[in-house]
Amino acid sequence: MAKLLLAVTLIMATGSLQAEAPETSENSEAKQVVSVLQDGLIQAMRQGQKNGYSGRQQLLAPIIEQTHDLAFVVRSVLGSHWIKLDADQQQTITRVFQENSIATYADRFDQYDQEQFVIIDQTQLPRNRLLVRSQLTRLDDKPVNFDYVMDKSSGSWRIINILVDGVSDLALKRAEYGSILQKDGITALIDLLQNKTASIEQRHQ
Structure with a gap:
């Protein structure tokens, strides 16, 4: 299960939590998006x-594209570096990030041992976002907490953040990607993501 705990690579800070969100049609739509991914x-x-x-x-490719706002995630990860890129660079880094995200999901969610996802509750966040709390139950170990930050600025609810047992992978990616961009530039970061994806594919040939 160690691989499973590392499966989510799309993490960003949630900000301070507010009160539990009442059940509404919009909140139900956000929860449905999470259910689609987890199913x-x-x-x-x-x-x-x-x-x-x-x-x-x-x-998983169409499911991830349907449930995640990967373009938003890329912009969040790159931060101030994003606006320094030209249109072609922005398009390329978004594409290779998406390819690597899908490859990582397919690589790590690869075996089943009676695990089940259970949605626990929803919490209102600042900026009209929602936090959908879920757990992955396991037969021989404690549950794993998955917290999904949902945003609707793209027109429909999408996942922009997933916290696994409270651990933010996005912070690690920001540090890793930022260091590469600062030292070697966008081409090096694109090469890194492409090499990671290629390495995953080679392991499964």
Whole structure:
């Protein structure tokens, strides 16, 4: 399960929490987005080695694109570096980040041992965002907490942040990517992401 705990690579700080959000049609839509992702992850885990990496990738790619605002995540990760890129660079880094995100999901959600996701509650966040709290229950270990930050600025609810047991992976990515951009520039970061994706694919050939 160590691989599973590292599966989410799209993390950003949530800000201070507010009161629990009342159940509304909009809140239900946000929760449904989380359910779509989690159902897809369980399906990928159930398929496990049967359909292989490519099968899990084909299954999860449209689900991740539907449920995540990856363009928002890229801009958040790069921060002030984003506006320094030209249009072609912005398009390329967004594409390779998306490819790496999908590859990482397909690589790590690869086996099933009776795990189940259970949505716990929803909490209102600043800037009209929602936090959907969920747990992954496991037969022989304690549950894993998954907290999804939802945003609707793109027109529909999308995941812009996932915290796994309170650990923010986005902070690590900001440090890692920022260091590369500062030292070697955007081409080096693009190469890094492409190499990570290629390494995942090679392991499954």
